[in-house]
Amino acid sequence: MKRIALFASGSGSNAEQIATYFAANVDVEISLIVSNNSKAGVIDRARRLHIPVLLFDRKTFYDTDRINELLQKQSIDLIVLAGFMWLMPEAIVRSFPNRIINIHPALLPKFGGKGMYGHFVHEAVVEAGEAESGITIHYVNEQYDEGQIIFQASCAVLPTDSPDDVARSVQVLEHAHYPRIVAEVLATLDQPKP
Numbered sequence: 001m002k003r004i005a006l007f008a009s010g011s012g013s014n015a016e017q018i019a020t021y022f023a024a025n026v027d028v029e030i031s032l033i034v035s036n037n038s039k040a041g042v043i044d045r046a047r048r049l050h051i052p053v054l055l056f057d058r059k060t061f062y063d064t065d066r067i068n069e070l071l072q073k074q075s076i077d078l079i080v081l082a083g084f085m086w087l088m089p090e091a092i093v094r095s096f097p098n099r100i101i102n103i104h105p106a107l108l109p110k111f112g113g114k115g116m117y118g119h120f121v122h123e124a125v126v127e128a129g130e131a132e133s134g135i136t137i138h139y140v141n142e143q144y145d146e147g148q149i150i151f152q153a154s155c156a157v158l159p160t161d162s163p164d165d166v167a168r169s170v171q172v173l174e175h176a177h178y179p180r181i182v183a184e185v186l187a188t189l190d191q192p193k194p
């Protein structure tokens with residue numbers, strides 16, 4: 001049995017897709033939805049999906065080791081960030097080497113880094129006159145959006161597209177690919193280290 005902790009601070013549509021994808025899989029459990037935002041849509045989704053929620057504030061996250069300890073106590077195998085905005089504390093990154101992944105709504109290394117999230121990303125893509133955008137799924141390290149890339153998929157951006165249009169195309173890619181890539185990363189955890 002592999003145990004996943006999903007970190008999300010927003011609507012949680014990706015978190016729900018992932019939970020639904022694994023719902024019938026007896027070898028994978030979404031053990032926890034972890035969030036810093038009690039008003040986030042993901043909390044309602046977690047209740048509906050009967051997944052325990054762990055809420056925390058900034059001080060607990062950055063000034064104590066409580067979240068890290070809890071993740072270890074719960075034997076979490078993989079941390080999946082799905083719309084989680086805060087930088088992972090170094091201690092958690094060190095405790096989960098190659099076991100934290102994130103999805104970014106653009107084709108990294110373009111349009112990444114601090115402040116590049118949500119609609120800011122899609123606005124920047126349109127502003128730059130890009131012909132395509134997409135998703136990047138990557139390992140997480142101590143820097144925003146700089147961990148090793150696992151998977152990318154792209155979509156066209158038309159000259160007439162608004163940031164909301166781009167957001168919609170990107171979300172289709174996120175839902176189509178993220179659960180499957182999570183499954184692939186879980187499978188690699190079983191492989192012996194070279």
Ligand code: GRF
Pocket residue numbers: 008009010011012013014015082083084103104105118174
């Ligand atoms: C997604 O666009 C994801 O790429 C980004 O945050 C958004 C989360 O959306 N990191 P949702 O909360 O899963 O609907």
